[in-house]
Amino acid sequence: MAKKEHRFNPQTLTYEVITAPFRLRTYRLLRKILIGFILISVANVLFSYFFYTPKMYRINRANRELVMKYRIMQDRLKASERKIAEIRHRDQSVYRALFSTDTLSLDGIYTEYPSEKYRPMADDSYSSLMIGTWKQMDALARQLYLESVSFDQLQILAKNKEKLSSAIPATWPIDRNKLRNGIGAFGMRRHPIYGRYIMHKGIDLACNVGDAVYATGDGVVEKVDLNRARHGYGTFVIINHEFGYKTRYAHLNKVFVKPGDPVVRGQLIAEAGRTGGVTGPHLHYEVMYMGQVVNPINYFNKDMTAEEYNKLMEEMHETTMETD
Numbered sequence: 221m222a223k224k225e226h227r228f229n230p231q232t233l234t235y236e237v238i239t240a241p242f243r244l245r246t247y248r249l250l251r252k253i254l255i256g257f258i259l260i261s262v263a264n265v266l267f268s269y270f271f272y273t274p275k276m277y278r279i280n281r282a283n284r285e286l287v288m289k290y291r292i293m294q295d296r297l298k299a300s301e302r303k304i305a306e307i308r309h310r311d312q313s314v315y316r317a318l319f320s321t322d323t324l325s326l327d328g329i330y331t332e333y334p335s336e337k338y339r340p341m342a343d344d345s346y347s348s349l350m351i352g353t354w355k356q357m358d359a360l361a362r363q364l365y366l367e368s369v370s371f372d373q374l375q376i377l378a379k380n381k382e383k384l385s386s387a388i389p390a391t392w393p394i395d396r397n398k399l400r401n402g403i404g405a406f407g408m409r410r411h412p413i414y415g416r417y418i419m420h421k422g423i424d425l426a427c428n429v430g431d432a433v434y435a436t437g438d439g440v441v442e443k444v445d446l447n448r449a450r451h452g453y454g455t456f457v458i459i460n461h462e463f464g465y466k467t468r469y470a471h472l473n474k475v476f477v478k479p480g481d482p483v484v485r486g487q488l489i490a491e492a493g494r495t496g497g498v499t500g501p502h503l504h505y506e507v508m509y510m511g512q513v514v515n516p517i518n519y520f521n522k523d524m525t526a527e528e529y530n531k532l533m534e535e536m537h538e539t540t541m542e543t544d
Contacts (some may be wrong), residue, residue: 283346286346287346287349290346290349290350290353293353294352294353294356297353297356297357297360298356300360301356301359301360301363304360304363304364304367307367308363308366308367311323311324311367311370311371311374315374316374319374319377319378319381319384321373321377321384321388321463321464321509322509322510322514324366324369324370324373324510325510325512326365326366326369328362329362329363329365329366330359330362332355332358332359333355333358337358338351338354338355341354373464376463377463380463383438383462384463386437386438386484386485387437387438387439387461387462387463387465388437388461388463388465388519389436389437389461389465389467389507389516389519390436390437390485390519390520391434391436391437391485391486391520392434392436392520393425393433393434393435393436393467393469393503393505394425394427394431394432394433394434394492394503395431395432398427398428398431399425399426399427400426400427400428401426403423403424403425403426403517404420404423404424404425404426404502405420405423406420406421406422406423406513406515406516406517407419407420407515408420421506421513422468422470422504422505422506422507422513422516423504423505423515423516423517424502424503424504424505425492425502425503425504425505426500426501426502427492427501427502427503428492428501429473429491429492429493429494429501430473430474430491430492430493431491431492431503432488432491432492433469433472433488433489433490433491433492433503434485434486434487434488434489435459435467435483435484435485435486435487435489436467436485436505436507436519437459437461437465437467437485438461438482438483438484438485439459439460439461439462439465439466439467439482439483440459440460440480440481440482440483441457441458441459441460441477441478441479441480441481441482441483441489442458442459442460442466442479443456443457443458443479444456444457444458444475444477444478444479445457446475447495447496448495448496449495449496450496450497451496451497452496452497453468453470453471453496453504454470454471454472454493454494454495454496454497454498455470455471455472455473455475455490455493455495455496456468456469456470456471456472456496456504457469457472457475457477457489457490459483459489464509464510465507465508465509466507466508466509467505467506467507467508468504468505468506468508469489469490469503469504469505470496470503470504470505470506471492471493471494471495471496471498471501471502471503471504472490472491472492472493472495472503473490473491473492473493473494473495474490474491474493475489475490476488476489476490477489477490507519
């Protein structure tokens with residue numbers, strides 16, 4: 221019961237009960253409710269700080285289950301990565317070896333996505349666990365894509381195996397008996413004029429002006445450049461063998477084919493010369509696969525014994541027959 225307030229009335233010489241206005245009574249009631257709410261909230265915070273509530277127990281249990289599920293997912297992703305690595309090994313060492321084709325490589329496959337992709341998870345309490353798992357999943361997805369593209373190519377190669385065997389540039393572009401002074405090696409070389417190391421995209425086969433140059437695989441002549449300037453490739457021919465293969469024959473003296481002509485392995489296509497940036501007559505020979513230059517020597521292995529191949533590799537040296 222609310223305590224009553226009294227006020228002395230000097231006229232009647234008695235104490236009279238004072239009735240507070242409604243607004244005042246309302247204010248006092250709200251103040252009491254507010255104070256009570258604050259006290260209860262403080263007590264709840266203090267209790268929650270020192271003791272777990274049933275709700276917090278449920279949240280913690282759910283969090284532990286979530287972490288456990290993430291750990292299980294990471295283990296399964298690692299198992300999947302090992303399986304993909306096994307498939308990749310068979311792809312490189314078995315399947316592609318059967319078709320005598322190079323390993324497929326796609327730009328960016330092993331490059332991680334920008335960190336901005338995972339920024340929405342950065343402020344979470346379990347961000348390191350979540351971001352790490354997502355990176356694993358993204359890496360696995362990229363590897364799966366690579367293998368998918370690779371097996372698509374292998375499926376095409378399997379259907380065209382006979383045509384492929386004739387298209388791969390697997391023979392010598394000149395008569396090996398006419399080689400002189402060894403072979404200019406593929407790869408980084410010290411430039412004879414600039415004095416610095418630059419990439420040599422093919423091999424140099426030293427020979428005489430007028431020596432026959434042959435197509436190393438079936439294909440179609442893609443380009444003939446009759447430029448005989450004293451720089452660059454000079455006169456050259458590019459043959460498209462399909463299946464991702466192209467070959468270039470440079471520093472030629474004469475050309476006997478034109479763009480669009482079909483050619484077969486061993487067909488005479490040109491004469492060796494010394495056009496372009498050269499210091500002596502030779503044939504510059506390139507093999508390109510999927511737009512990237514590769515070492516032509518690796519494709520000559522089909523026609524040689526192990527002893528011949530080892531002897532050939534010993535003859536390789538840093539070329540000085542080109543000035544560009």
